């Protein structure tokens with residue numbers, strides 16, 4: 001992996017009047033202090049949203065929220081996105097449970113490969129908001145990588161070469177891995193695993209396998225920042241290229257984005273509320289807490305057709 005003394009790392013906090021922001025790494029990520037999301041003011045929300053776009057992932061500690069509070073906070077960013085994996089919890093269609101039981105024998109955890117959320121959809125979710133209720137005593141962290149910083153550090157020649165490429169995103173490989181490795185259970189990947197017994201996949205799943213083609217270099221609709229839109233979980237090809245041609249480019253870029261210099265890592269505690277901008281970063285859940293229970297809930301905010 002390459003470390004670049006490029007001068008392009010700038011994760012300093014901006015000056016805010018209504019919130020306090022403490023960056024947690026050189027590349028991205030920040031803690032927001034002084035906010036209770038159940039009573040957030042318009043001024044605080046405007047600054048928090050600014051901090052989210054600047055730091056790509058932000059988090060708050062010690063939030064005590066109900067599913068209703070979670071939904072209400074999420075709706076401040078915009079309508080809910082289509083959820084590709086769950087039907088929500090009873091009474092809260094848009095609050096998705098991400099729960100792994102202590103006795104779950106699966107060798108795979110939801111979200112364990114580097115990914116941006118559901119890029120196989122025509123309009124992938126813009127923002128994800130994840131809340132921790134119960135976490136392992138150690139392990140179960142999440143790690144993010146700044147794909148805007150990665151784009152900024154590429155050479156001009158490479159940037160020009162990839163400028164107009166489109167990536168084919170599909171659920172194909174994640175479904176296959178779940179079918180091969182995961183116990184059938186009432187969890188997002190446990191339900192995917194159950195499809196190994198199906199004679200024909202439901203049309204909705206076939207749609208997600210057909211997937212979508214999106215620009216490899218994506219421009220943020222609010223800030224205008226450019227970022228690489230690529231990951232190792234869902235990117236399976238490049239439009240107009242054979243697999244032999246596209247595979248080395250996708251592998252180089254997915255590895256390049258996720259080099260450790262471009263990352264930050266979060267230790268969860270009950271009450272931690274984290275949010276990230278899927279247009280500007282990729283993330284990965286660590287699969288290192290076998291034998292411990294982990295209970296988180298997430299909402300996603302509707303995104304646009306990437307351009």
Ligand code: SIN
Pocket residue numbers: 098110111117128141142283284285286296298
């Ligand atoms: C996700 O990929 O949205 C889940 C991340 C996590 O469980 O840490």
